[in-house]
Amino acid sequence: MASATTDTSRHILREIGGADNVSSLTYCATRLRFDLVDRSKVDKDALDSDPAVLGVVEQGSTGLQVVMGGGVADYYNAIVKEPGMGDADAEGRASSKKEYGGVRGRYDWVNYCFEFLSDTFRPVLWALLGASLIITMLVLADTFGWQDFRADMADQPDGYVLLHAMWRSVFYFLPIMIGATAARKLGANEWVGAAIPAALLTPEFLSLGDAGETVHIFGIPLVLNDYSSQVFPPLIAAIGLFWVEKGLKRIIPASVQMVFVPFFSLLIMIPATAFLLGPFGIGIGNGISDFLLWLNGVSPFILAVIIPLLYPFLVPLGLHWPLNAIMIQNIATLGYDFIQGPMGAWNFACFGVVAGVLYISFREKNKGMRQVSLGGLMAGLFGGISEPSLYGVLLRFKKTYVRLLPGCLVGGIIIGFFDVKASAFVFTSLLTFPAMDPWGGYLIGIAAAFFTSMLLVVFFDYRGKDEKAEILAGLAVEREEEEDADSVEASPSESGIGAGTGKPALQPGAVTVITAPVEGRATPLSDVDDPAFSSGALGQGIAIEPSGDTVVAPADGKILTVQKSGHAVGLRLDNGIDLLIHIGIDTVKMGGEGFEVLVEKKQKVTAGTPLIRFDAQRIRDAGYSAVTPVIVVNTKSFSTVEGLPAPIAAFGDDIITVTAKAAEAVTAP
Known part of the structure; x- marks a missing residue:
């Protein structure tokens, strides 16, 4: 199963x-x-x-x-x-090269730059998240005085040296990871992309001198830099590698490209990165970081308010990745970061909205939203990941941003007042607050953001008036259907359908026959050219190639649902059988053209009541199949559901037999 x-x-x-x-x-x-x-x-x-x-x-x-x-x-x-x-x-x-060319043709250069950053950092996210929690452990140990987080490794106990090695492995060799993922995104060889920044981290390269010194390589001056934890140099090197590989493949025969393309790529790109691209990348990172540092120096309030108010608009578009790169850059160059603290205000305002939605979903007994909001809240509070909350709740309802932004503002102001800085790159969750300084001011800020947005949702809701009315109406129908199902099982109706035993379908051992709701030729459901129906995933039944133009109720029952487009109707027969009659395949795309709905939801119907009129030829002319599956949706409630293929099906002809479970199966726990 x-x-x-x-x-x-x-x-x-x-x-x-x-x-x-x-x-x-x-x-x-x-x-x-x-x-x-x-x-x-x-x-x-x-x-x-x-x-x-x-x-x-x-x-x-x-x-x-x-x-x-x-x-x-x-x-x-x-x-x-x-x-x-x-x-x-x-x-x-x-065929990543082909993908790159296609993307470049479809996006403007600005959009592609951000997509490039997003797809470069995305595969590394898992390692960064794991490393951030190890950092949090060490910062906690520093807080309790068990060890000095920033002490020289020679002064650290061996156990803590190993713990430091665990997280530094990710950040020190981050340029190698970025080189690989960036090259893969562009369509260049990812291992050559990794080898280029790796060369600048080898003991041989480091032995040339300290960062800032100038040495001469074959008479050419080379300014040395510390490339550990850097992200912009490998990004720029990967772009250079793409063009170098592209040029080499034009002049080197295909039969020997595997040998000579990587050879010349390394021979060209490692010196180019060491002499030119690497220092240029460090300059870009330092320039952006210096601007934000200047803005933070002018007023932490300004930066602390701007960051959380921008993030709700940056994250859905994937535009937050450049800021993530700057955070890592700040840690590498300054020893601290001033973006992550304000960013926490946005995250916890987001989680506050979802917490309010969770409270309302419990109050309304809305199982769907309860599941979505609970999952988003757990991923946020303990992982610092906002996407489940953002896409599951915030971007789906009208009022959420009106509840979110005040929390971002309040949290940002408080965090700005305390001038919170991060001592390490971490994901802003409940588990990583020790990485913030002062962490007390940070906790006050994120708590204010969380509860501001949560209470706004609790008191003023997260939906527009129409959205709320629609959801509440749907919940009411669901509860009514559940009550109907319970009443049917508790006291089944005595009205059978068809020519069976005359007993209700849910009575143990009874065999009930369903008659054709539309004229036409009955064929096995497995012949339908749609796996949702042919596989039986939606239930067992039969398919009818219609010759008539009207769907009728095969027996007494109630309409559970009817699509506005008219292509499908669901009804519960009085004997407890739930039927779905789906006119055509993919006909929802016709937008109601060629269909006339004759009933409405919750309407009581009797055998032979017209439900929908349709134009089968119009369906075929539109390029769709008119075959009409008739499905017993609650197939699992019965012992067997079998279709009865026949050359011709007319109103009243038998098309499906339903056998109820035996008494022992019904009463078994």
Whole structure:
């Protein structure tokens, strides 16, 4: 039996157009990132209907981000195992040069620069998060006087030296990681991209002298720099590598490119980085950092207010990555960072909004929002990751930013008043506050941000008037349906349908027959050209190739749902059988053209009541199949559900038999 993760993964793949529509797939801390052949094939409403999906965000003209939260890796691993995905993913990775050219053609240069930064840092995020928590442990040890966090390693106990090595491994060799991921994003060889900054971290290069000194290499002056923890030099070197490789591949025969392209690339790019690109990259990082440092020096209030008010708009667009690079740059050059403290105000205002949503969802018994908000809150409070909250809640409802920004402002002012600085690069969660100085002022600031936004949501809600009314109406219908189901199971109706035993379907051992709701030819459900139906994922039943133009109720019951577009209707028969009648495949895209809805939700109907009129020829002319699946949605409640294919199906003809579970199966715990 497939797991919930596998079912959701297959649902996602199906609703984005299948494996053939995926040119590449990657993932970050919370999001599946698809690059699609044709994004018009995506059914966003169907994706959003899955409670495991926290949000769907379009990126550029072919990109699609599906927000899954902290378990995103499990969904990624399940999707790439699906038929067709292994080859597509491999092609996407292998043809990274083609992907780069396509992206450059689709985005303007500004958008691509930010996308380049985002996709470069994204794979390193996991290592950075792990290292930040190790740093927090050591800062706590410093706070309690067990060791001096900034003492020379020669003065540290051996155990703490090992702990320091754990986090420094990530930050010291960060240029190597960035060189690899940046080169891969651009379409250059990622291992050559890693080797270029690695050369500047070797004992041989470091033995040339201390940072700031000038040495002469074959008579050419070389200014030495400390490249550990730097991010801009490897980024610029990767760009240079892309153009060098591109030029070399034009002049070197393909048969020997594997040998001579990397040879000449290293021979050209390592000296170019040491003499020119590396110092230029350090200058860029220092320049941006110096500007922000100057602004912070003019008034910490200004910076502390601007940062948390900007972040809610930067993160959805992926524009926050340059600031993350500056944070790392600040730690490397100044020994502290002045951005992370104010950033915490934005994070905790965001988590405060979600906490308020969680409170309201418990009060309203809204299971869907309760799951989304609880997952976002846990990822935020303990991981410092805001994307599940942002995409699962904030970007979905009208009033959230009105509740969010006051928390950002209040928290930013307080953190600015205390002039909070970070002593290490960490993710701003509850676990990492010891890295802030003064951490007491930081805690006051993030608490103020959190509770300001939370209380605004609790007292004034997070939805617009229309949004709230729609959600409450949906919840009321769900509760009514649950009550109806309970009443049916407790006291089943005595009215059977069809020519069976005349007993209700839920009575143990009873066999009930469902008759055709539309004239036409009945065919096996497995023949339908849509895996959602043919696989039985939605339930068992039959398909009808219609010759008539009207769908009628096959028995007495109540309308559970009817699509405004008219392409589908769901009803609960009085004997407890839930039916879905879906007119055509992908006909939702017709926007209601060719359909006339004759009933409304919660309406009582009798056998033969017309439900929907449709124009089958118009469906076919629009390029869609008119085949109409008739599905027993609650198939699992019965022992068997079997379709009865027949050459011709008319009103009153038998099309499905439903056998209730035996008495012992019904009463078993």
